[in-house]
Amino acid sequence: MEFFDDGDYELREIQKLEGHTDRVWCLSWNPKTGINGVPPIIASCSGDKTIRIWEQSGPSQSWRCKAVLEETHTRTVRSCAWSLCGKFLATGSFDATTAIWENVGGDYECVSTLEGHENEVKSVSWNECGNMLATCSRDKSVWIWEVLPGNEFECVTVLQGHTQDVKMVQWHPRMDIVFSCSYDNTIKVWWSEDAESENWECCQTIGESNNGHSSTVWALSFNVEGDKMVSCSDDLTLKIWEANTLRMESGDGYAPWSHVCTLSGYHDRTIFSVHWSREGIIASGAADDAIRLFVESKDDSIDGPSYKMLLKKEKAHDMDVNSVQWNPVDHRLLASGSDDGTIKIWELASTSTEMTEASTESTASTASTEKKA
């Protein structure tokens, strides 16, 4: 992990992508693009019921919409996620279905539609191997699907436990553990101890009583090592969690997550999205139209890790920021999607000292990093 000094960076807007006619809810970079001469690709989904595929190409290296996937979902498309192989895109919609799209020579075909949730599907996530998919819904459940040959999907289990709608579901980056966060203010961790992944159960519930959030938890993300997690909430805070995942990977049973610190006072409206880059930078996007970046601070390592704001980008969009996603290949690239219907591609760039002071000064006086008790 690189070490970031105070105020040497800025977010430069590279391009604004316009085309959606309603709010942009979610973005996903195709992990197999942007390398080996393959132009980078990002998918976006929207309240306009469509998914758009954008590609950076041509002599100008500008971003263009390559495909609009429509007439499959009949309501808002809330979530999209590429499989690790970059061949499949899963999309979850308020129409209660999840669609699987296959990239066939640049054309996208809907090869499967997963039905089962009672109402709005709010999030979809592939596991690291790409052989399992998790979905969650306002029906309070999390479904785990197994990918079978011939684009068949079989529901392995339905996980019940949340008392309100489940906002996001996310696989751990190294192990088959599922994390879900909810309108019921909790994060739940689901795991199957046996190798066949048949007996899924809730191993841990992180709520307000154990340093968790006091309102809806909207999103979570992991660092590249998978031993730390960040969550964001309607309670206007970001929380960092850690677990001894090495112990768990060596087969030593479930390793519980514990609270490291709470970042509060940075955003003044609901934080909808958080994403941890492979270089260790946490990006957050919120209803205050702003994007914030945080890094681990080395100043205060006696009590364990603490985090500081690297920079803030006020007015990143004209309206709420719903999704922030770091490019998995080019670590300087960040994409954001907003209620204003646009997607912006940003570059994290070094800047001169003079410029730095203007763009990163005045960490709000109320802002604080609260250490664990």
Place this chain on the structure above:
Amino acid sequence: MVSGLINANPVVYEKKERRVRSASDYVDEYAVEPIDQQEVFDILSASLILMPVNLTIVIVRYTVMIFERSIRDIKDPEHPYSLEELKVITEDAIEVNDERSYVRVTFTPTVEHCSMATVIGLCLRVKLMRSLPSRYKVDIRVAPGTHATEAAVNKQLNDKERVAAALENPNLVDMVDECLAPTYG
């Protein structure tokens, strides 16, 4: 459950006399006029004068539909008064900060268990969404201590994902549109 009034004897308050907006001799039509408290109140009250009547009819009809009762059972609308006369909304309960593009509306349901609170709140949000510039952030809240499930109602009204999903529900949209219908025109 449907035939009885939720609040049979509402307290009716006198309507506040409107301030007359001062019209200057020279009107610069390109000047950016900041939005103020009275303007938001006017959007809501002028628009909602007829709302309770419609709201009640619509809710009764909706409830009847749910319980598969005949539409003939509908009695008179609950109250032929405006939200202002019932003090559901007062000008003082609207906080506007044009510079920060922020509006907060605090409304007072007529009774503690008013089942209309969520619907009134949704109508208020939709009306403001359609009337104010998109840069505005809107918070809608039930007045503290006026509703049995205050926190739950507030949380739901301010969760934009739930609001977005609700507004894709044709039944709910019909209901909201019918409530707001007299306000456009």
